[in-house]
Amino acid sequence: MTPARERGLTALACAAGAGLALLAAGRVWATVRAAGAITPFTESVTGRDLGGTASALGWAGLAGLAALFATRGRVRQAVGALIAAFGAGIVYGTVVSVQRSHVVDVAGDKRALLKLGASPQMDVNLWWMVSVTGGVLLAAAGLVVLVRGARWPGMSARYERETAPAAASAPAAPADDAAGLWKSLDRGEDPTDHDRPAEPRR
Template identity: 40%
Template sequence: MTSPPPATPSTPPPSPSSAASRRALAAALAAGALGAAAVLVAAGRVWGEGTAALPQGELPVRVTGGEVTGLPSALALVGLAALVAVFAVRRAGRAFVAALLVLCGAGTAAAALSATRGGQGRAALEAEAAGATGLTRGTVEAVSFGAWPHVAALGGVLLLAAGLLALRYGRSWPAMSGRHERAGGSRPGAARRPAPGADRPEDLWKALDRGEDPTAGSGGNRS
């Protein structure tokens, strides 16, 4: 009668805290990448439109987000770099970089919204009208702004959310440098060194030439 095979120990299920940390890590990476991409794409789109009044008629003018203000794009790039740097530092440095990511996200959203609600958008349209007509200053009427500034602001909110997740769960996230560390601090090539007293290859060949078995005992009787 055969005995049943021994039961193999089952892998313990992940703790709720570690599962939440992994979900937060994935959410932060997705939010940060999507947020930065949304800001950079929106910066190249048309934000404002208007009509320049000229003696000979009307001239439509348009400005992109980058022409209105370059602050959202700059902050989004800094925020994206901060998101990557979160995994390159530890402890206090990680908290500092996460706080920088939060500030970049909040600043991006505020800069995108204030560019259309303040006078920056109209000033950019007037500068565009002046450049198109060759005048010192252009007068623009029927000014309107589309949805792209709000897309940029939404991207800033996503960067802000990524920073908040990094502040809350960043302590348990892995670091890039951990992949390059070796257990026990051993140096490369240390395991390949022969142990003291081990037979060298030339000694084994000499034993074979003498008709001895180098694997028996301590390598056979040597003269």
């Protein structure tokens, strides 16, 4: 596999991981039912309601993806380390946010009647697992960048190869052009005479 292709596949994994985290963040992760409240009700909470960690780090992962193409060498490796940290943060933040005590507290903040209910029931769906999957993908892509990113070409490498020969073949201007011009003017000569066609001799 060529370095450019490897870079492209890693960028695709990075984009997929961040995208999954952002997609899951807006979906309902848990539902709390308060059957013993004065007025029984059901409250649903999304990933953003539970803290928004996955959403924030998902956007950070997309920013890291842009930096992946704009950097090279050790700077790109540092970007890879950050992307891996973003992915790990998504996984950790997601797992913590679906703990029962946290979900019940968040639902209670949204619906005060929940605090009057006896033994609220909580159901967690699989959207939080989608967020974890996105975090794992993002972390894996960041580790690949950290290990192999220094070998990948930069975004402007093709343009540098095209312009370098042209710059090398361009003739250098004589350093004494300005000095020679002033000397010819001092002698009373017209420095533009060489641009005129020579007149035929009679």
